[in-house]
Amino acid sequence: MDLDFADLYDASLAERLAAYLEVPYALLEDHVPEWQLAAHVAPEPENVEMLPFVVDDLAVVRTPSVTERPASDVRSSATEEFARSGEFTRSVTGSSAPDQSLVEPDLTDAQEQLWVGDDAPVGANKAIAEAFRNRLERTSSDGEIDITVVCNDSKMDEERTLADEMYGSREELPFDVTVRSDLTTGELRDALARETQFFHYIGHIDENGFDCADGYLDTRSLDSVGAEAFFLNACQSYDQGVALIESGAIGGVVTLNDVVNSGAVRVGKAMSRLLNRGFPLRSALNVARDRSLVGDQYLVVGDGNLGITQTDGNAPT
Structure with a gap:
């Protein structure tokens, strides 16, 4: 590049920018890194409040081109194949995915995709304004990292054991990992109300809520939760996860449809390991x-x- 950096150092910001913009893009194209985050923001007035938050994450903001998809279309072919072979899914017997509206944004080549809008997205993560407001209201903790693992089905004990081994394996950090099984609705309600950095649920979820030892707990009935982040490793956990955000949580991982147990175990193991090493939810x-x-x-x-x-x-990406 034919730039005099010594002169530019003393130039005004406007003069520097003008000089940089004169460099032919073809000269830079092979060296431009893949951008980390693209935000697809539906052009609705209520989504304006999300712009400062996505800009703070250095997202490329665009108005989306989307395709509407029925929930039945995004049922994983892998899930159907495993189900035919006899492997169980993490759905409650006889339940089916709710008939929800899904949108599939026209994705960019960014590493991660973010959707800002009413519907549940396919192929992107879902930003919710309440989550960012909740984060502003929380204070960071310098004490122990409090993690709660709940397994409400003994057939899924493999993931419970793996999670217990992964979380807290870094000797230089103070962890307090609590592992519980077969909770009742009241016990699960108390576990969600308890202040904790992370809540990892292993079990069944459907349109009625979390399947517990004595019935169902619907998180849409909760006024507040103490968990900052969560991983609901169960079938059809999207609506319950959104309800946790609306009740005070900051972020979490959920599912759109059914997942077979072996696949859920692999995702759960990877998430536990990556979160333990410091990856944020989206990158993990x-x-x-x-x-x-x-x-x-x-x-x-x-x-x-x-x-x-x-x-x-440095923060992993």
């Missing part, structure tokens, strides 16, 4: 999706830039 899921054939059923809701631990060095 971006990697974990590739570990399973049902990874396309998972998405982040809320503020996906939230992490439960800090890294040893």
Whole structure:
């Protein structure tokens, strides 16, 4: 590049910008990195309040071109194949996915995609304004990292054991990991109300809520929750996750449809390992999706830039 950097150093910001814009893009094209985040913002007045938050994440903001998709269309072919072979899914017997409206944004080549709008997205994560407001109201903690793992089905104990091993394996950080099983609706309500950095649920969820030992707990009935972040590794957990955000949580990982148990275990293992190493929710899921054939059923809701631990060095992406 034919630029005199010594002169530019003393130039005004406007003069520097003009000089940089004269450089032919073809000269730079091969060296431009892949952008990390693209935000697809539906052009509705209520979405304006999200712009400062997505800009703060250095997202490329665009008005989207979308395709509407029925929920039945995004049922994973892998799930259907495993179900035919006899492997169980994490749905309640006889339940079916709710008839919800889904949108599929025309994705960019950014590493991560974010959807801002009413509907649930396919192929992107879902930003929710309440999540960012909740984060502003929370204070960071310098004490122990409090993690709660709940497994409400003994057939899924493999993931419970893996999560217990992964979380807190970094000796230099103070962890307090609580593992509980077969909770009742009242016990699960108390577990969600307890202040904790991360809540990892393993079990069944359907349109009625969390399947518990004595019935269902619908998080849409909760006034507040104490968990900052969560991972609902169950079928059809999107609506319950959104309700947790609306009740005070900041961010979490949910599913759009049914997931087979073995695939959910692989995603759960990868998420536990990555979150433990300091990956934020969005980046962790971006990697974990590739570990399973049902990874396309998972998405982040809320503020996906939230992490439960800090890294040893620079933030991983």
